[in-house]
Amino acid sequence: MSNVSPPSHAANAPKFTENKYLVTLVFVTSLFMFWGIAITMGDVLNKHFQHVLSLTKFQSAFVQFAIFGAYAVMGIPAGLFMKRFGYKNGVLLGLSLFAGGSFLFVPAAAAASFPFFGLALFILGCGLSTLETVAHPFVASLGDQRTSDQRINFAQAFNALGAIIGPTIGSYFLLRNNVEGSTDLTSVKVLYIAIGAVIACIAIGFSFVKVPALTDPHGSTSADSVNEDNKSGKKLFEHRHFKWAVAAQFFNVAAQGGTWAFFINYGHEKMGFTDAVAANYMGLFMGLMLAGRFVGTFLMRVIAPHSLLAIFAAGNIVMCLIVAQSWGWPSFIALLMLNFFFSIMFPTIFSLGLKNLGSHTQQASSFISMGVCGGAFFPFLMGAVADYDVATAYYLPIICYAVIFMFGYKFYKVR
Numbered sequence: 001m002s003n004v005s006p007p008s009h010a011a012n013a014p015k016f017t018e019n020k021y022l023v024t025l026v027f028v029t030s031l032f033m034f035w036g037i038a039i040t041m042g043d044v045l046n047k048h049f050q051h052v053l054s055l056t057k058f059q060s061a062f063v064q065f066a067i068f069g070a071y072a073v074m075g076i077p078a079g080l081f082m083k084r085f086g087y088k089n090g091v092l093l094g095l096s097l098f099a100g101g102s103f104l105f106v107p108a109a110a111a112a113s114f115p116f117f118g119l120a121l122f123i124l125g126c127g128l129s130t131l132e133t134v135a136h137p138f139v140a141s142l143g144d145q146r147t148s149d150q151r152i153n154f155a156q157a158f159n160a161l162g163a164i165i166g167p168t169i170g171s172y173f174l175l176r177n178n179v180e181g182s183t184d185l186t187s188v189k190v191l192y193i194a195i196g197a198v199i200a201c202i203a204i205g206f207s208f209v210k211v212p213a214l215t216d217p218h219g220s221t222s223a224d225s226v227n228e229d230n231k232s233g234k235k236l237f238e239h240r241h242f243k244w245a246v247a248a249q250f251f252n253v254a255a256q257g258g259t260w261a262f263f264i265n266y267g268h269e270k271m272g273f274t275d276a277v278a279a280n281y282m283g284l285f286m287g288l289m290l291a292g293r294f295v296g297t298f299l300m301r302v303i304a305p306h307s308l309l310a311i312f313a314a315g316n317i318v319m320c321l322i323v324a325q326s327w328g329w330p331s332f333i334a335l336l337m338l339n340f341f342f343s344i345m346f347p348t349i350f351s352l353g354l355k356n357l358g359s360h361t362q363q364a365s366s367f368i369s370m371g372v373c374g375g376a377f378f379p380f381l382m383g384a385v386a387d388y389d390v391a392t393a394y395y396l397p398i399i400c401y402a403v404i405f406m407f408g409y410k411f412y413k414v415r
Contacts, residue, residue, distance in 0.1 A: 014144035017151065020212045021142040027209055028138050029155045031091065034199065035128045036162025037169070038098065040260065040286060041195075042067050042121065044170030045188070047264045047275055052183050053114050057265065057386045061379035064257045066118045068375030070125025071132075075373075078133040079366025087141070088211050090134035095203035097127030102196030109189040120192075133369040136350050137362060153297040156347040160290035164283050171279035236360040242367075244411035245353025248404050249371030252345045255316075255400035257375030258382035258393070259338055265390050266323075271332055285339050292343025309348045309408030315341040316401045323394040331391070338397075345404060352407075356414045374400075 017025055046063045049055050082090035101124025108116035139155045173191045237243060263285060267278030292312075299308055319341065322334035353368050354361055378396070385393040 014147050016147050016154075017143040023209065024211050025139070025142050025151075027206055028091070028135055028142075029158050030202075031095075031131050031135050032155045032159035033162035033165075034098075034202065035131050036159040037166040038124060038128055038162075038195070039067065040163045040166030040282070041170045043260045043263065043282070044167050044174055044279055045117075045121075046261050047279070048170075048174040048188070049114065049117070051275075052185060053112070055114070056383075057262065057390075058380060058383040059114075061261060061383040062114070062118055063121060064261050064379040065376045066121035067125040067128065068253065068257055068373055070122050071129040072370055072373035072376065074126040074129035075133055075366045075370030078130040078369070079362055081130070082134050082137075082365075083362050087134055087138040088206070088209075090130060091138070091206060092203055094127045094130030094134060095199055095206070097123055097130060099127070099196045099199040099203065101125070101127055102192045102199060105192035105196075106189050109185040112183065112185060129369060129372070132372065133366055136347075136369075137354070137365045140351070140354065150297060150300065152347040152351050153293060153300070153344060157290060157293035157297070160286060160293050160343065163286035163289060167279050167282040167286065171276050171282075175276045175279050236357070236363055236367075239357060239360075239364075239414070241355065241412055241414050242353050242357060242360075242364055244407045245349050246367050246371045248349045248407035249346070249353070249368050250374035251400035251403040252342075252349055252374070253372045254374030254378035255397035256342060256346075258378045259335075259342075259397060261379045262382060262386050262390055262393060263335065265386060266335060266394075267332070269390050270326055271328070281336075285336050288336055289339040289343045292340040293347075296344035296348075305344075305348050306352060306408045306412040308344060309352070309412075310405050311408075312341040312344060313401045313405035313408060317398050317405070320394050320398045320401070324391050326391040335394070349404070349407065352412045 042063050046060045049063065050057065050060045078090065078094070081093060101120050101122070104120035104123060105117070108120050135155070136152060139151050143151060169191070173187050260282075263282055264275060264278040267273040267281055268275055271278070273281065296308060296312070303311075316338055319334040319338045323331050323338070325331055350365075350368055354364055357364050378400070382393040382396055385396065
């Protein structure tokens, strides 16, 4: 009888990452937090500009249009830049645009011009688009592709942390001392000078980081690759799961953009909170997204990512129905829970969409990032309805979650 035991499943399980990638993974993961801060700060700006620039909800939705519209413009160029110059230079480009857009808030505030703010937000959004396009495949390449879902969801958990910090900082600097009828934009100027300086320092620091040589598992065509294109001659748009991922991401960020943009309005108009208190609840709102990311990452050990995506999408359809009824605290709790169920959607759609694309992966990342432009258009629709009743506007995201449900339930499958 042999005394040699067969190798255990645990011994053969793929690692989360390797030691040589740890420094790079920490640095790239931190980027997820910084763009989380920037995007949620836009939701506070939305409400602040309604006051200081006398905008309607429909008009203030141009804040989201400028940020998320940049994704439609910058997605493909960012992907091409990444393919030509590599992940590290792609990150440095994104950080440079991020910092540059932040510094443009200074002349925009001096001119008290909403179109000028729109330009600054657009350039900042180009930086965020570049970082998202680069960071997702970058994180995916820092280890075995079989654990790429876990790595991306882990990194996105820090994006959720940034989403908590963003409205907290925004509430403190922009809404805490908001005086009715005030047109003072000094706080906006000071805040974005600080943001630009921090991001510039991060860019300088990352320029000194030595990134190990990467063998991108998404682009591998070796015999044992788990991400080899099923048919090497297939074009990118012949992969059905990829096309559905682009559509699902478009509707996912559309729902996110509208839900986040009018969260403070809902708290003020339906719950009677001050703007500052409503913004503080937005911190809890984002905290539930962080909790959802960690819970979702754990559940993916026992539930397939696509199944969990479908379950969470169904949960948000129910939450939207409750929010729209204006039932006081039950509806407000349902509004908070939207972010818990939203938590895993962005990274999971991204990861499922990149499966089995072989050499098309970097180009696919650009298109999935461009799907984020859904957040540029949907807030206008919700804003137009919210000008009459903000609760009724929350019926609209149900359409988005129905598309996401179908992707997770059926159309995620690789062919």
